[in-house]
Amino acid sequence: MDDPKISQQLFAPRVRIAPSPTGWFHFGTARTALFNYLFARKNGGKFIVRIEDTDKTRSEKRFEEDILNGLKWLGLYWDEGPDKEGDYGPYRQSERLEIYTKYLKQLLDEGKAYYCFCTPEELKAQKEDMIAQGLIPKYSGKCRNLTKEQIEQNFREGKNAVIRLKMPNTKLKFTDLIRGEVEFDLDLIGDIVIAKSLKEPLYNFSVVVDDYLMNITHVIRGEDHIPNTPKQIVIQEALGFPRPIYAHLPMILGPDRSKFSKRHGATALVEYKKLGYLPEAIVNFLALLGWHPRNDKEIMPLEEIIQEFDLKRVQKSGAIFNINKLNWFNHQYLKILPKEKIYQYFEEFLKENKPNWDYLNNNPNYFKKILDLEITRINHFSDIFEFSDYLLKKEIDYPSELLIWKGENNLSIKKSLEDALNLIQSISENDLNQINLQSKFNKLIDSDPSYQNNRGKILWPLRVALSGKQASPGPFELAELLGKQETIKRITRAIKKLS
């Protein structure tokens, strides 16, 4: 069967992702989902989610929920899926078992598939035999031509049977939208098992049946599925189904260039949500991992990516997941997203992830102000707890030497702090803001020769008194945020430290 004409299929394509709920929703799945989504949206098609949960021993409901929630969080809405029935449901493989049985029977009846009674031990022995003879290890075809009577006899004896597909001994070529032509020698594969029994179809079989019944036009999936493709095509042809168009995406790799997995650290999306990454940043980052627009633009909201998206511009080689770049994207989105949206995300984040501290000020507005203050410094929301703990906690602690500006001593710094304290005390609570502080301090500095060309002599200890840190926002910003009372309290404590 020839490949369909690629150009004809670009109208209203139907694409799907088929995640198996056997683990958390991770970056690989998310990226595949994203590319399917982009392709569907760009070409006015449908994006379908189908859950592959026939592996009952490993599938879990909470993982299915995690997948669906993850997609929603990223803003990748599907047109048909387990919780959004369309015309092609059900969308959970565990609810489609009788469908697979029907097609399995069909293949058996037509003699395109057959029962195989070989035990694992026999199979192993056969394989070793072939290797010993210098042959390619594949199924011998021993049960290929059993008579009806032999089969019935075997079943009567209670023997276990799997279902194998008769593999043609020809070569098979298919066109991949990203890689071009790929050729396999089917003779090397041998008769594959397509089901463990009439009620237990294997992956390659159920995928083919579902893709056909769900009218899938384009199969866009990870590169690790390339070796499955010829097997699936043979099953399609046995069943008389048309061939969808294939596109195999490059892998997302860990720092050691192997498939990105748990051993590389956090790969689950929920982990990044917990850290306070923005979904917009993750989507943008993921889109650029393996795809590139015509120009050199990098910061692109989802809508713009959809407009620009083209499978032809997808990279062939794998891409290492680089957290630095993700951080940069997140940082950018922290700057460009509307303030209200950032606040909204931040609030949601705080609801779930606020540490159990003795807070200086638990007012939500106070938290927002801290976010405003630190937004250029953080990679993601949870950095706030690390960078701004001194603004959140009641008690701060730091070594008194930190107060000393270069070339100064306890006495001179104590004097600086007293000057600062006097000045701040002279300002009314309501006027204690950055602008006022700035101008008042400028006047003080200009009028005192010891500060004039050495502003750090007063500004450094003031800032340390308020933050207790080597690095922090400026003292005026901090004073405004902390308020007069707390500011005075912290300066007084610093003066005491120096006595």
Add this chain to the structure above:
RNA sequence: GGCGCUAUCGUCUAGCCCGGUUUAGGACGCGUCCCUCUCACGGACGAAACAUGGGUUCAAAUCCCGUUAGCGCCA
């Protein structure tokens, strides 16, 4: 082991299909400088790559073949 996929700065990549316009472009990260009380932001500059061998050609990152390496799948 068999089969398959891939190969441009440390990383993500542009350029490759349609060979000359390339002193190989951008971004992250890194370094230096400016701004500056510190950090961050912002600005300027910089270091940094066509895996390798051969072929085709007047000309190859770009086309062809081999090698090597990495990865994936199956066993």
